[in-house]
Amino acid sequence: MELKTVQTQKIYKNIVEQIVDLIHDGSLKCGDRLPPERTLAELLNVSRTSVREALKVMEIMGILEIKPGEGSVVSDFNVKPFLSMVWPAILADKNTEKDLLEFRKILEEGSIRHLALRGESEEFFKSLKDIVDNMEEVIDDAEKSVKLDIQFHRCLFELTGNNVLMQVQNFVEYILERTVSHNRTAALEKKDSGEAIFKQHKDIYEALVVGDSLLAVKRMSYHLDYVQSIS
Amino acid sequence: MELKTVQTQKIYKNIVEQIVDLIHDGSLKCGDRLPPERTLAELLNVSRTSVREALKVMEIMGILEIKPGEGSVVSDFNVKPFLSMVWPAILADKNTEKDLLEFRKILEEGSIRHLALRGESEEFFKSLKDIVDNMEEVIDDAEKSVKLDIQFHRCLFELTGNNVLMQVQNFVEYILERTVSHNRTAALEKKDSGEAIFKQHKDIYEALVVGDSLLAVKRMSYHLDYVQSIS
DNA sequence: TGTGAAAATTGGTCAAAACAATGAATAGTT
């Protein structure tokens, strides 16, 4: 005898599913306003409480923004609301910081490896080249350098065109910003690190442009280790 | 004049923070049961509604399990509850499947690269060797082979000892299971793929044991492409 | 026409009650 367990779906989950489906098939687009809670409750023939639970969950999921007095608006999927509540919980031990740094390294190395392997044209990497060129100009301005540094890495992920990768990257950077106990700007100001870091980015870019994946990964790995060592 | 906006903290967020803090500092351990909603409401001097909102949010966050008639139990941090609701939303297009597969590839390649670079002893990889040995024995049993295949890759992530990596890996596998439109067992049954896949795992293991990171990554990459091609 | 007060709209919180699922205590049967 083989029977599946009958699971009574909770109401709020049902509501979430319905609304997510509407977003999925395009009936609800980003920026659209949902009907007021009271109306939704009537339409769905459930209590306002259940509707509110569903909306709250979707808010945490990062696909809805709820504003008192205004209403609920569909927003771009964004993991930040979720993370902002969850990160104290997942960062219970100091060990996680080490893991996160290694994880980021894997992401960055993997991204650049896959990018290099694609053998794209020099034109394709123009946005990256612009950033590197700008870096050279502001080489002594720690603050601007840090901004370009961040841009460089973000640009890499964007060039992969992989949305999952970008979401996870955002996720990691978001947490690292709030946990890693160091100041990037301060690190860039001391020694001649500004010069060194500029050269590292330039090297990475050049290996990438010629499609040398091994070299690109090696240089990215070196760069990340260097940044970490001076922070 | 510099003033911060006075933001009236929503009650449920306050509750979540308090409980997360209790988990964080060890007052609440995994497996502990929270007081009933009615008691919590009384202790916090708020309504049950607010308490329920907080608990619901923590359930979605994956740090609490709520069971009717039983109570709320603190659980290990787990992204599945969140994902199970979010994945239809973030998997809006077919493109995401491609992205996920590439993302997994980056994770697997990165893990094995970092593992190989550590230069661990052969003893360290014993659990992996056992799996490979078992694979050889059941080479014609597609179902068992698939199970060992999964074990092999999971074992790799465990050997890294990186919890973040493992969480994300679980995350990816969880979604892929529910989306990628193919049957792994069926794929293993046709042709002589069983033999081929066994050899690929063996090759990966051997490159790993001798600490040849480049070769290990190359073989892993090849293996993942192969599996995908026959699926 | 412009301004400010009042009203309507909408989300946030509270309270009380009935419902449903679970587990423990209890009574009944063998």
Next chain:
DNA sequence: AACTATTCATTGTTTTGACCAATTTTCACA
């Protein structure tokens, strides 16, 4: 005594209705 079915207490789920707070809209008045 051991097993089974019932009953009851506990606890999460849902509903209803009310009131508060923030925001927007309406509209009367200057």
